[in-house]
Amino acid sequence: MPPTTEKTRTRGAPQRPGDRIFAAASTGSGVLILVILAGVAAFLVSEAWPAITAPAEDIPGDDSFVVYVWPLLFGTLLSAFFALLIATPLAVAIALFITHYAPRRLAAALGYVIDLLAAVPSIIFGLWGVAELAPRTVEPTRWLEENLGFIPLFEGPASATGRTILTISLVLAVMILPIITSVVREAFLQTPRLHEEASLALGATRWEMIRMAVLPFGRSAIVGGAMLGLGRALGETMAVAILLSPSGNVSFNLISSANPSTIAANIALTFPESSGLTINVLIASGLVLFAVTLLVNMGARAVINRRREFSGAN
Amino acid sequence: MAKRIEVNGLDIYYGNFLAVQGVSMTIQPQSVTALIGPSGCGKSTFLRTLNRMHELVPGARVEGKVVMDDQDLYGADVDPVNVRRQIGMVFQRPNPFPTMSIYDNVVAGVKLNSKRMKKADMDALVERSLRAANLWDEVKDRLSKPGSGLSGGQQQRLCIARAVAVQPEVLLMDEPCSALDPISTMAIEDLMMQLKSEYTIVIVTHNMQQAARVSDTTGFFNLKAVGEPGGLVEVDATDKIFSNPSVQATEDYISGRFG
Ligand SMILES: Nc1ncnc2c1ncn2[C@@H]1O[C@H](COP(=O)(O)OP(=O)(O)OP(=O)(O)O)[C@@H](O)[C@H]1O
Numbered sequence A: 001m002p003p004t005t006e007k008t009r010t011r012g013a014p015q016r017p018g019d020r021i022f023a024a025a026s027t028g029s030g031v032l033i034l035v036i037l038a039g040v041a042a043f044l045v046s047e048a049w050p051a052i053t054a055p056a057e058d059i060p061g062d063d064s065f066v067v068y069v070w071p072l073l074f075g076t077l078l079s080a081f082f083a084l085l086i087a088t089p090l091a092v093a094i095a096l097f098i099t100h101y102a103p104r105r106l107a108a109a110l111g112y113v114i115d116l117l118a119a120v121p122s123i124i125f126g127l128w129g130v131a132e133l134a135p136r137t138v139e140p141t142r143w144l145e146e147n148l149g150f151i152p153l154f155e156g157p158a159s160a161t162g163r164t165i166l167t168i169s170l171v172l173a174v175m176i177l178p179i180i181t182s183v184v185r186e187a188f189l190q191t192p193r194l195h196e197e198a199s200l201a202l203g204a205t206r207w208e209m210i211r212m213a214v215l216p217f218g219r220s221a222i223v224g225g226a227m228l229g230l231g232r233a234l235g236e237t238m239a240v241a242i243l244l245s246p247s248g249n250v251s252f253n254l255i256s257s258a259n260p261s262t263i264a265a266n267i268a269l270t271f272p273e274s275s276g277l278t279i280n281v282l283i284a285s286g287l288v289l290f291a292v293t294l295l296v297n298m299g300a301r302a303v304i305n306r307r308r309e310f311s312g313a314n
Numbered sequence B: 001m002a003k004r005i006e007v008n009g010l011d012i013y014y015g016n017f018l019a020v021q022g023v024s025m026t027i028q029p030q031s032v033t034a035l036i037g038p039s040g041c042g043k044s045t046f047l048r049t050l051n052r053m054h055e056l057v058p059g060a061r062v063e064g065k066v067v068m069d070d071q072d073l074y075g076a077d078v079d080p081v082n083v084r085r086q087i088g089m090v091f092q093r094p095n096p097f098p099t100m101s102i103y104d105n106v107v108a109g110v111k112l113n114s115k116r117m118k119k120a121d122m123d124a125l126v127e128r129s130l131r132a133a134n135l136w137d138e139v140k141d142r143l144s145k146p147g148s149g150l151s152g153g154q155q156q157r158l159c160i161a162r163a164v165a166v167q168p169e170v171l172l173m174d175e176p177c178s179a180l181d182p183i184s185t186m187a188i189e190d191l192m193m194q195l196k197s198e199y200t201i202v203i204v205t206h207n208m209q210q211a212a213r214v215s216d217t218t219g220f221f222n223l224k225a226v227g228e229p230g231g232l233v234e235v236d237a238t239d240k241i242f243s244n245p246s247v248q249a250t251e252d253y254i255s256g257r258f259g
């Protein structure tokens, strides 16, 4: 095929204007993205610097920046982690149902609904969490406290309002479910028919075929989808801000009313009344969130790359 | 091992479309049966009814009888999964699982059939299957590498190793050499000659010389006319088909005088 050999052959040969324009445009956009990213990072660092170096007594809470940001970071990670823990298996199951079990009509309808759900603004989920879900969790969390209280996660005392890390994790899970599902479903649909047939011809049942051909093929999409979801859960602001009533505790207790807040929600709630160094502190906490998201993404990439040879992409 | 398959009055449908009509033939054990015929006459379709892969296409169904050593493959109480465990298949395009190593590819089917197996037994099985597929020497040092890293011909032999590892009764091959070079093709033909002492082999091929070289029996499929369903025109000993067929259409097709 000529187009692929072109590159090695045409040193010095006249280039077509179309190629030139396209090359310039795509290189330009690539560079632009990098410049914007670098700009954001530079802004965050320069604005955060005063807070990071400031003496402890100037920071809200009269302690160092690390002590200030730690409960927030903990809350962010805890709620996002549990959201992911709930949403990922569910998303994979739904995607499998849509692609391999549901009758074609139902599958199309379900896919459509999932895509619609992905477009619902997060504040709606937040309102639903406060008004509907939170009160409904009160009874079950009491039960958890009584029967599973020996597990630190359910130590209690169970919150009377239901505004707990558990509730927010559930809300976040519902919020990120559609995006994970649609990424994973897309990958499952692309599983080569050839490989599905190979396993069926060996005498695999449908479930065995899924384990042999579909899931391994969709592995990197599952990780990728989960990371997208995690990114959204980590950065989610409004739903958390209206749902949680933070007390700054650091504990794995999911069902009590003594919770840490999250970085994003804290910024949203504190920013309007802030001035001076407090603003720098908030920006510094934003920098921490930025770094965490970056790390998480790099981690996910490493996971995918480690088994690249076996990815089926070659 | 190696069973006889009797097909009787088989009609094959895709939804309402009758693709193949009225096939009756006997496939002898421990021999190679070749199916030849022009494109679109239903060779693949017929082959896939023998291990009940056909019904995986939505709306696809068959009428008629396929009996393997007294077992009606389309009986009401027959689980297609069990049929496929007894009747292995090699596809036109090599399709090793890209997410598995060479080793895991070979044992993929075995792991389905028998849940637990000692590591040593498994190793022995992998070596035996890869030797049977004439691939052992080429891959013995890289069994943990992905199967998709092999050449096309090696991949196809890996697929054959995977199919014979479960020790099926019958091996179906749909144009197994069509994506391969002459040397790999020879390797796979030799392999078929060896394997037929243990298995019943059915192969679809567009390569007349190949059919003549490897098969004991040849069946010629044809379309009566455009828009009509395909069907089996005649089936006979390969020597007879290639020297003195009883139907004119067969003669025309073999000698290249085909429409
Ligand atoms: N999945 C399908 N759905 C509907 N019709 C199909 C399907 N697969 C095949 N057919 C039709 O069935 C008929 C037989 O096709 P088949 O693939 O069995 O031919 P073939 O003899 O194997 O041809 P080739 O030599 O080109 O592989 C053709 O008319 C084809 O269009």
Ligand SMILES: [Mg+2]
Pocket (backbone or CB within 6 Å): B043, B044, B045, B174
């Ligand atoms: Mg075919």
